[in-house]
Amino acid sequence: MPYEPVTLGFKFAVRVHHLTGRDVLVVxxxxxxxxxxxxxxxxxxxxxxxxxxxxxxxxxxxxxxxxTRDMSWRIERATGPEFPRSA
Known part of the structure; x- marks a missing residue:
């Protein structure tokens, strides 16, 4: 399943509850x-x-x-025919 990077807002403002079931946190x-x-x-x-x-x-x-220091992270979201790009 392909993933694409997604921006949910500023890094300091993104909270755990903003993640959906098709998101993945890449650390x-x-x-x-x-x-x-x-x-x-x-x-x-x-x-x-x-x-x-x-x-x-x-x-x-x-x-x-x-x-344990400076671990970087980003959010990627699953895409594909069963998942439309807009969500």
């Missing part, structure tokens, strides 16, 4: 460049719905190198 470690694709239901289970993702990103830890 990248700046030290070892490992990328993790985190499903929305995992983010909902771990963090409060009104918590900004920028604050939640401070709890991300790289499983490869153990880095």
């Amino acid at each position: 990248t470690c700046p030290a070892c460049h490992k990328s993790y694709w985190v499903a929305t239901h995992v983010v909902y289970a771990r963090f409060h719905a009104h918590l900004p993702l920028e604050v939640a990103a401070k709890d991300f830890v790289c499983k490869r190198c153990g880095n």
Whole structure:
């Protein structure tokens, strides 16, 4: 299933409850460049719905190198014939 980057607003204003079921949170470690694709239901289970993702990103830890600082993240959304591009 193809994914495309999506912008939900300013990074400091995007909250957990803005994520939909077809979104994926892509977290990248700046030290070892490992990328993790985190499903929305995992983010909902771990963090409060009104918590900004920028604050939640401070709890991300790289499983490869153990880095906890400056983890970058972006949101990608599933597209395809069953998912229209506008949502």
